[in-house]
Amino acid sequence: MGVDLTLNGAAATLSSPPDSPLLWALRDERRLVGVKFGCGAGLCGACTVIIDGRQARSCQTQVKDVAGKTVVTIEGLSGDIAQAVTDGWIAAQAPQCGYCQPGFVMAATAVIAADPKQTREQALSQLTNICRCGTYDAIRAAIDHALGALNAAPSPQKQGSAQ
Amino acid sequence: MSDERKPSRGVKIARRTFLAIAGVVGGGLLVGAGAVAWRLRQIDNYKLPAGDGEASFGAWLKFTRDGMIEVVVPHQDMGQGIYALAVLLAAEGLKAPPEAVRAAPAPIEARYANPVMLLDGLPMDEAALTAPQRATLWTFDKILRTLGLQGTGGSTSTRNIAEPIRLAAASALDMLARAASARFDAPVDQLKIVGGAILAPDGKSATYGELAEAAAKLAPRAIAVPPLAIGDYVGKGAPRFDVPPKVYGRAKYGIDTREPGQLYAAIRHSPRLGGRLSRASIPADAAGVRGIVEGKDYVAVVGETYAAAMAGLDKADVVWDESNALKVSTGDVFAAYRAALDRGADYKPRWVIDAVGDPSGATGKAVKATYDAPFLAHVTMEPINATALVTETGAKVWAGHQSASLVQLLAAGAAGLKSEQVEVFTPFLGGGFGRRADLGYVVTAVEIARKFMGVPVQTIWSRAEDIRDDVYRPAAMADVSATLGDDGMPTGFTYRIAVPSITDQFVARAMPSAKGGLMADRTTVDGALFPFYGLPNRSIENLTVDSGVPVGFWRSVGYSLNCFFFESFIDELAAAAGAKPLDYRSRLLAAAGAYEPARRAHALLHRMGRYDQARPLAPGADGAKSGRGFALTECFHSFVGQVADVEIVDKTLRVRRVHAVVDCGFAIDPPNVAAQVRGAINYGLSAVLFGKIDFDQGRVAQTNFDSYPVLTLETAPEITVEIVNSGAAIGGVGEIGVPALAPAVANAVFAATGRRLRSLPLTL
Ligand code: FES
Numbered sequence: 059m060g061v062d063l064t065l066n067g068a069a070a071t072l073s074s075p076p077d078s079p080l081l082w083a084l085r086d087e088r089r090l091v092g093v094k095f096g097c098g099a100g101l102c103g104a105c106t107v108i109i110d111g112r113q114a115r116s117c118q119t120q121v122k123d124v125a126g127k128t129v130v131t132i133e134g135l136s137g138d139i140a141q142a143v144t145d146g147w148i149a150a151q152a153p154q155c156g157y158c159q160p161g162f163v164m165a166a167t168a169v170i171a172a173d174p175k176q177t178r179e180q181a182l183s184q185l186t187n188i189c190r191c192g193t194y195d196a197i198r199a200a201i202d203h204a205l206g207a208l209n210a211a212p213s214p215q216k217q218g219s220a221q
Numbered sequence: 222m223s224d225e226r227k228p229s230r231g232v233k234i235a236r237r238t239f240l241a242i243a244g245v246v247g248g249g250l251l252v253g254a255g256a257v258a259w260r261l262r263q264i265d266n267y268k269l270p271a272g273d274g275e276a277s278f279g280a281w282l283k284f285t286r287d288g289m290i291e292v293v294v295p296h297q298d299m300g301q302g303i304y305a306l307a308v309l310l311a312a313e314g315l316k317a318p319p320e321a322v323r324a325a326p327a328p329i330e331a332r333y334a335n336p337v338m339l340l341d342g343l344p345m346d347e348a349a350l351t352a353p354q355r356a357t358l359w360t361f362d363k364i365l366r367t368l369g370l371q372g373t374g375g376s377t378s379t380r381n382i383a384e385p386i387r388l389a390a391a392s393a394l395d396m397l398a399r400a401a402s403a404r405f406d407a408p409v410d411q412l413k414i415v416g417g418a419i420l421a422p423d424g425k426s427a428t429y430g431e432l433a434e435a436a437a438k439l440a441p442r443a444i445a446v447p448p449l450a451i452g453d454y455v456g457k458g459a460p461r462f463d464v465p466p467k468v469y470g471r472a473k474y475g476i477d478t479r480e481p482g483q484l485y486a487a488i489r490h491s492p493r494l495g496g497r498l499s500r501a502s503i504p505a506d507a508a509g510v511r512g513i514v515e516g517k518d519y520v521a522v523v524g525e526t527y528a529a530a531m532a533g534l535d536k537a538d539v540v541w542d543e544s545n546a547l548k549v550s551t552g553d554v555f556a557a558y559r560a561a562l563d564r565g566a567d568y569k570p571r572w573v574i575d576a577v578g579d580p581s582g583a584t585g586k587a588v589k590a591t592y593d594a595p596f597l598a599h600v601t602m603e604p605i606n607a608t609a610l611v612t613e614t615g616a617k618v619w620a621g622h623q624s625a626s627l628v629q630l631l632a633a634g635a636a637g638l639k640s641e642q643v644e645v646f647t648p649f650l651g652g653g654f655g656r657r658a659d660l661g662y663v664v665t666a667v668e669i670a671r672k673f674m675g676v677p678v679q680t681i682w683s684r685a686e687d688i689r690d691d692v693y694r695p696a697a698m699a700d701v702s703a704t705l706g707d708d709g710m711p712t713g714f715t716y717r718i719a720v721p722s723i724t725d726q727f728v729a730r731a732m733p734s735a736k737g738g739l740m741a742d743r744t745t746v747d748g749a750l751f752p753f754y755g756l757p758n759r760s761i762e763n764l765t766v767d768s769g770v771p772v773g774f775w776r777s778v779g780y781s782l783n784c785f786f787f788e789s790f791i792d793e794l795a796a797a798a799g800a801k802p803l804d805y806r807s808r809l810l811a812a813a814g815a816y817e818p819a820r821r822a823h824a825l826l827h828r829m830g831r832y833d834q835a836r837p838l839a840p841g842a843d844g845a846k847s848g849r850g851f852a853l854t855e856c857f858h859s860f861v862g863q864v865a866d867v868e869i870v871d872k873t874l875r876v877r878r879v880h881a882v883v884d885c886g887f888a889i890d891p892p893n894v895a896a897q898v899r900g901a902i903n904y905g906l907s908a909v910l911f912g913k914i915d916f917d918q919g920r921v922a923q924t925n926f927d928s929y930p931v932l933t934l935e936t937a938p939e940i941t942v943e944i945v946n947s948g949a950a951i952g953g954v955g956e957i958g959v960p961a962l963a964p965a966v967a968n969a970v971f972a973a974t975g976r977r978l979r980s981l982p983l984t985l
């Protein structure tokens with residue numbers, strides 16, 4: 059018994075109670091502690107994961123909701139978009155305490171992946187996460203960096219370094 | 222004894238508070254200067270223990286087996302970047318690349334005490350110390366160092382460790398060079414240092430790692446450390462080593478502790494402050510539940526996962542005893558403040574901390590205003606939590622905190638063990654802001670784990686519990702009045718704040734037997750004390766009014782209250798004098814004469830004026846009113862000026878842009894200084910726009926980010942930071958962005974609308 063899904067690229071079964079929050083199944087059962095607890099009420103975004111390509115608050119998702127779905131946590135993040143986003147985050151030296159950052163990175167990756175050609179304003183308006191350290195200017199710079207990198211004319215070197 | 226217990230005469234009083242601290246630390250009483258001197262020598266000779274293949278270079282640096290240079294940090298990293306700063310200083314001093322240096326938590330030893338944090342709390346003007354005050358500071362410093370209280374707070378970590386690390390690095394480099402000189406048989410001045418290796422004239426070379434063992438055996442020499450100046454990394458900054466792990470989600474916080482066999486506890490406190498638990502029970506068949514713990518004022522359900530523990534707690538039958546609970550409501554607190562302020566000079570306890578001349582005889586045009594500010598919660602992004610493992614012979618604690626030595630002491634007490642039997646593990650902190658200086662949560666987590674001997678238990682506060690069990694930024698109210706002469710300049714100035722004593726409450730919580738009320742709580746008046754403006758005939762007073770609500774240190778502490786009250790009032794005086802805000806402040810600074818803080822503040826004011834010219838207020842959108850406000854402050858030995866641009870549409874206030882001018886003496890890591898100031902401005906802005914904790918008959922009204930909103934990307938302003946290296950002694954950075962923000966915004970609202978908002982959060 060359990061809920062079958064694709065978790066970070068591999069088939070997995072969650073045995074936590076089907077009506078319990080995905081957040082704690084990931085953190086306690088799967089030890090995926092990059093998924094953070096911030097509010098437990100869908101208000102802060104610290105627990106953001108990507109479910110079937112969309113950003114989702116894992117504290118507001120029940121285990122049974124992800125049956126047969128593809129769930130990606132910060133631990134399993136990969137691909138060109140994720141690379142551009144995390145590179146942007148590092149270039150902007152965004153984190154302070156860092157606790158909100160994985161959730162932000164997940165949300166930003168899902169938002170940008172949906173449309174890499176969107177404007178910064180379009181992308182930013184879909185990021186509703188909270189950062190208590192107030193790193194918002196740096197996050198704006200990180201988004202600029204990521205969108206810039208994805209929309210720059212591809213250079214052979216760049217392609218080589220993307221995974 | 223007179224009613225006005227003036228701390229300037231209060232060396233004796235201060236000593237008693239110090240003894241209270243002594244008790245907290247468990248250092249016992251120290252008798253005689255000889256004992257202190259002996260103990261200090263012992264402390265100063267402390268060396269980091271070195272294992273096989275390691276070489277210790279004293280208290281701050283060692284070379285490890287894997288070829289890394291390790292610098293130890295007796296502070297916690299809560300986002301302020303102190304670990305990265307230690308790496309940067311060690312790399313600079315050793316002329317090694319930052320990648321070759323790693324930061325590690327310092328052992329819990331007296332050598333790593335933070336006296337700075339406590340000395341800053343003494344009610345004296347550091348810029349104009351009298352000889353007895355200097356002697357008091359010197360003595361306190363020595364005694365605090367022997368007690369060895371470690372701590373992170375009060376924007377002190379850089380001030381506390383930058384110089385020792387610079388000295389240690391210079392000394393280690395000298396020892397390495399001497400070891401190379403012996404090895405290559407070449408004089409030191411003919412050696413070259415290249416990227417972590419030493420080169421002899423004949424082309425032979427040895428890495429630091431190869432030289433470390435021999436070098437560590439040499440006796441350190443007296444070394445002159447070059448003054449702080451821009452170097453390869455210092456004054457420029459370097460990429461922070463903690464950034465990639467934080468971005469990739471690999472950085473571990475207290476809440477990420479996962480020990481073998483670990484259980485999880487969900488906790489609930491009495492709904493009313495001060496309530497007690499009568500009894501609690503849980504259905505025997507609750508899935509995944511291992512037990513219930515009945516605390517004095519809490520109940521905890523322990524489960525195999527946190528979800529199971531929470532579900533169990535929801536099913537628990539809990540009965541509270543609220544007969545002695547606090548019944549106070551927010552309105553009662555402010556009514557008590559009002560009553561105290563109405564009694565004014567007759568109220569007790571009243572502390573006159575900063576008195577010059579006599580305002581009572583001053584004549585001129587009277588200006589009066591009353592300000593207030595609410596209770597605030599910290600809401601660190603990582604909710605409060607701690608993990609503990611207790612056995613008969615020892616305990617381990619994993620927690621984000623702001624004092625390793627206090628965690629050790631309090632955990633030992635809760636586990637029934639000796640301090641030395643407690644091991645403390647400190648991961649990254651998901652925010653501190655002063656919340657994690659108050660360690661009741663560690664005691665609670667150890668109590669819970671003690672019921673499961675031999676099993677690690679992680680106790681997590683839900684967000685509602687995190688807010689309910691907080692120690693709040695105190696609410697306060699202030700009456701401020703002045704008289705203005707014909708030239709518009711103040712002839713008398715009285716400032717009276719009604720507020721509880723944070724320090725008394727903090728000491729009482731950490732050591733219930735300590736007696737409070739012995740000394741003025743300077744921390745609650747900071748921001749109004751010893752102003753850099755020329756204010757003759759002034760009296761700056763604290764009326765201590767405690768309504769029983771637990772209060773604690775909240776990022777920038779009293780500055781968050783008093784800078785708002787004080788710098789708003791200065792704007793009111795400017796308006797009353799018919800002067801522009803910047804011009805009026807310039808006149809007030811000039812009136813201070815040759816007072817160093819006034820000179821530094823004036824330099825910033827000039828830059829604010831330049832910014833004002835270069836980047837005028839942008840016109841608002843259609844139908845919007847826009848305005849620009851200014852505020853200037855000295856805090857944590859740094860100076861900050863802020864210029865805020867606001868836009869008002871109907872009842873909605875938006876802060877569009879903030880420009881900060883910062884003089885922290887010398888910015889060792891400028892990008893991080895800017896980041897800290899930006900972050901603190903956003904932290905302060907959450908409070909200015911939304912922050913408010915209310916009590917209804919002792920119950921906390923707010924429970925999560927919906928009822929206690931904070932800033933998001935949408936509401937966060939664009940912030941620019943201008944750093945001035947004045948060359949003064951290093952000041953603090955982590956909190957300095959908060960204080961001037963509130964008055965700058967309120968002053969901008971006045972500029973936009975002509976309305977003076979005197980109450981936080983600002984409501985139109
Ligand atoms: S923890 Fe899920 S949104 Fe805050």
Ligand code: FES
Pocket residue numbers: 152153154155156157158159188189190191192193300602651652
């Ligand atoms: S970096 Fe600390 S909460 Fe965002």
